[in-house]
Amino acid sequence: MPRPGKSSYSDQKPPYSYISLTAMAIQHSAEKMLPLSDIYKFIMERFPYYREHTQRWQNSLRHNLSFNDCFIKIPRRPDQPGKGSFWALHPDCGDMFENGSFLRRRKRFKVLRADHAHLHAGSSKGAPGAGHGGAAAVGSVGRLSQFPPYGLGSAAAAAAAAAASTSGFKHPFAIENIIGRDYKGVLQAGGLPLASVMHHLGYPVPGQLGNVVSSVWPHVGVMDSVAAAAAAAAAAGVPVGPEYGAFGVPVKALCHSASQGLPAVPVPIKPTPALPPVTALPPPALSLPAASQPPPAPSTVCSAAAASPAAPLLDPTAPSAPESKGGPLHSVLVHS
């Protein structure tokens, strides 16, 4: 692992996979979604290594976006002209990484087709077994393309949080996963709104969470996603209410997937070597003004999901038909 510099890995290739880099960029954004060009920009700004050979790595990155279920494509709103769609993290892409280690996922996030038709539509894609290693290539990513062209934004985070609260699911980029074992006591004095936000979400708030995130992802600021997204949504005049998340996404639908559908099922594999102590990592290269973020309106939260009992983990009757990124979906974490 290259020795990080003051704020970047200089010209060395960062030890992060494209999935991690993309997730960083998305999480760093206020709305928790970015167009492809901004993902490029984020990576190039923070990792000089990626200022060269752009064709190569950008092609790889696009491949990852399309291929990996943990990324979802969100159509632009009519008032957001521009090329390409927004990309966000799938609400259910939980626990892909082990204990917040982003160097290599412990399992691949996969979305099964079943009861998530409301979440995903569009063309089915991804011939099973093709590409990336035969059986590994069971790509079936959810697309939100049948959603009105609103952003997913914090709705994804909200759904993820709701899922976490109801099924023990943890978003891989959720603070709990990212900070892993080291969160205790770190954020006590942070005063960040995150805890209150998580509380609003029904998220199990351990009492002290915070910008430890920036220690694990030194190039990313605090991921106060929900608060930031809700604030951004409010500022943007996006419909926010019981039916819609901060960006107009029908949260009910999203939360349905979390509470009644099949949440991501982390499959324990093995004990994970602990991450290097966070103190060994460089200071964050950037930080978000998270401490000044107001808490989101509770109405953006999928309270139904939060209040519902734990969802059934698996539906044995669910069809196991060839999967693709379109169509009804279950979210599972695949490991064999």
Added chain:
DNA sequence: TCATGTTTACAAGATA
């Protein structure tokens, strides 16, 4: 035309 997005294919390294 170019950026974006999808899909297939192969190779290397890690892991069970």
Added chain:
DNA sequence: TATCTTGTAAACATGA
């Protein structure tokens, strides 16, 4: 050794 994840390349389609 088999499987899985990741990286890379390339062909192709689509839309601004």
